[in-house]
Amino acid sequence: MFLADLHIHSTFSDGKLAIPEIVDLYGSKGFGAIALTDHLCESNTLMGKAAAYMNRTLTPAVFPLYMEILRTEAARAWDQYKMVVLPGIELTKNSVINHRSARILGLGISKYIEADADVVQLARAIRAQGAVAIATETLLSKRTELASEIDAWEVACGKKLSVELLESGLPKIATGGFHSAKHLSSWKTVFFCERHPQAILDAIRNQDLKLFQYQEESSHxxxxxxxxxxxxxxxxxxxxxxxxxxxxxxxxxxxxxxxxxxxxxxxxxxxxxxxxxxxxxxxxxxxx
Amino acid sequence: MKGVDSGLRENLQSFFSLDYPKFELIFSVADARDPACRLIEDLMDKNPGVDARLIIGAVEVGPNPKVNNMMRGYHQAKYDVTLISDSNVRVPANYLTVLMPDLDDETGVVSAVVSGQAPQGLGGRLEATFVNTFYARWMILGSALGFPMVIGKSMLFRRSVSARFGGIQNLSKFLAEDFMAGQAMMHLGLKIKHMRIPCPQVIGKHSFSDFWNRHVRWGRMRKVQSPLALFFEPVNGPIVSGLLGAFAAHKLFGVAFGTFFAAHVGFWFLNDLVVMSFLGAEIPYATPLFWLLREATSIPHWMHILSGNTVLWRGAKLKLQPGGTLAEPASAVARTA
Structure with missing residues (x-):
């Protein structure tokens, strides 16, 4: 049994901490798994272009660096803390009109995915890599049509819990939505499987997990x-x-x-x- | 290295004269027919006490020819701590002694502000003025604002640390591999430092078109790496900021437009003189003239930069893509930008 945070942002998008700092923070707290899920924004919209100009999104240019740093840090995290580091992305469609915004987490990804396609295609592109597609609350209104395309729904993120999703009966996980150290106290997921990337992805698919609200304390x-x-x-x-x-x-x-x-x-x-x-x-x- | 520019012998000799107790020199040349090879072999013969090697042959890991040229030497180096330097840099004997203490465990790269030295010709003078004013200002300002300002003329780092982002071969698709090395180090949570003394670059003889094309290349690199910063570049110069300030002062306080503008430009020049002095640059009597010419050409230069996405570099025409990556060489051209 171990605690995991599967929604974490680093300096590769809008997070405050570098990946090694995140590994050390979660590793020192005894977590068994984390997933780095930096934003990967649409490239053909004004907000997506703005994110690229401000270095707030993964791009095809920096993606290999991101994956390489994740690979080397995953090895270090395992050696030092016995903690699994999953490579992930948050495919991000931002819009000033809220119902057009959409975010899907891809956990266990290995290749770059363009975020310009519609959400169904994005979910399929994630799963085609053997990764897990997790829908965020932004897709709540599309839960019926997306039900068969999504492995789990982010019922809780940060300190926020979506009662509607919780009561929907859909497969679920809870995450920290981590951007800085102050977000450590937040929802997490408890797993009962082996500490192995594939075992964690399977546990999400099989829903062998529990939601957990982690409270950071001085003597935690x-x-x-x-x-x-x-x-x-x-x-x-x-x-x-x-x-x-x-x-x-x-x-x-x-x-x-x-x-x-x-x-x-x-x-x-x-x-x-x-x-x-x-x-x-x-x-x-x-x-x- | 590529070709024999003026002052190359003296530049390379300065590395043989370093007073650091233990180091090796590696000279990377892509082509055995390059005349630089004979010069290096001659210097190695004349400095038998220095552990030095000439490594010939590029490894094609991406479109960046400088990275390709360095690959063999990079992998064959004896020591973990590595200083990458350009062939137009002429270092003082204590260079490594000054650099090394800054490379602590929290630091990814130690780089430097460049000091343009020994310019010749109109292009050379303009180049020196550019490097010792505008470029130095950006380096100092960017660094103070926390941006990873790294230049390839002087990059000190540990190969074991760069291996954490895949090594320099993982930067080969970028035109500005130095800037990206700084970015990658920042993503590892490491600091970027500038050494306490400037890095002396021997400018030598340049034509006006050499100067112009070189800074079109540098500008287009900034355009794809930091487009917002490039957009506001004209404001970081005395003419546009002076015009804006003079207009505002005239409208708000009734100050004579010409008086404000002249005072602003004069004050800016004095500040640039301080920067040039700090960098140890030559300041001849004609400095105000070259300075004014450089500033006057900065706006058309900026517009030329904005007008395209291709650069000439080391005999190749390269297309820049968003994020600073290079498309594969489109065509070979006869001259190096």
Whole structure:
């Protein structure tokens, strides 16, 4: 069992930290996997061109450097921290008209993908490389038509949880949407598979994962928090295998408290053996 | 290296005279028939105590001929710390001694601000004025703003660090492999430093068209690497900024347009004199004349730069693509830009 953040931006787009700094930050916190997903913007729109002019997007010119640095840093991350680094991109269509904006994460990619095609073609281009296509909340309104093209949906990003996506029954993951160190405390995903790139991609496809809200503390100890999985949290959301919300309740653990959604906290002792009702970002304990 | 320019013997001899305790010199020449080979062999014979090698033959790793020329030497070098230098650089004996302490674990590249020395002819004088004013200003300003300002005339780095982005061969598709080396180091979270003394470049004899074409190449390189910076370049000069300032001062405060403009240009010149002095450049009596001519030609020069995307370099006509990459050579031409 390990913690992963699969949506991270570096200096190759709009992130504040260089890839080695990100590796050291997550590695030192005990994470088992991260994915670098720098923006790869459309090249034929004004906003895409502006991103290229300001070095805020991957381009065909810098993509080989990006991949090479990821390759060498993945080797270092494994040697130093036993942490997997997945190469990824965030195919980005920005528009001043919000409903035209679209973002798809590609995890495990190996080749450059032009972001100019429509989202269905982009998802197919990602999957054609054996990578995993993850839709962000920007594509919420197209979830029905995209359902068969997408491996998972980003239900939570940063500190934000999409209740609509959570309750949609679609396959899901949670990510940090990391741009700088202050974004470390955010939603993450817990995996139960082997620490291997292919195993992680398969776990996303098979949904062998849990959503987790990570809270950075001065004395934070990820493994201690994750020990609470032994209390039965993995196989159910209330400690007994019951499933109040479509099988994947967002849980997070901080200190002696369990957070549900992004606001409510519970004492874990009080949590054991009781049912939980979740509505949006709030939750209440029910009498067993 | 390619060809024998004026002052080449003295430039290369300066590297044989370095006072650093342990180093090797590698001279990379693409073609065995290049007259530079005989000159290098002669210098090696006259400096038997210096560990030096001539390596002939380019390796085609991409469209950038300079990177191709360096590949064999780069891979055969004995030591990890590497200084890449152009053949028109003439270094002081303590050059490595001054450079080396700056290459700490947090630093990716140590580069330098160039000082144009020994210009000859009109083109040479304009070249020296350009390098010692406009170019030095951009280097210092860009560096102060945190941009990775690296020039290939003097790049000190560790090959083991450059291997983390694939080595210099991974930069071979770029025209400005030096600028991209700085970018790559920045993406590794490493610092770009400028050494405490300027890097002396011997300019020698240039015609006006040599000067013009060379800076069209450099300008078009900036155009594809940093288009926004190129767009605002004219403002980083006394004429456009002076006209704008004089217009504003006249409208807002009633200051005479000509008076403000003349004072602005004069003050700018004095500042450039300070920069030239700092760089150790020659400042002959005719300096104001060359300075004015260089500034007066800067706007048509800038417009010429904007008008196309091809450059002449080392006998090849190269097409620049967005992001600073080079298309494969379109055609060979007789002269080097």
């Amino acid at each position: 100890d990820v493994s201690k928090h994750l020990d609470l999985g032994g209390m039965g949290l993995r196989n159910g959301t209330d400690g007994r295998g019951n499933d109040p919300v479509h099988g994947a309740l967002p849980l997070s653990v901080t200190g002696s408290k369990i957070l549900v959604g992004s606001g409510t906290s519970f004492d874990p002792q009080a949590f054991e053996g009781r049912r939980l009702r979740v509505a949006g970002e709030s939750a209440e304990l029910l009498q067993s």
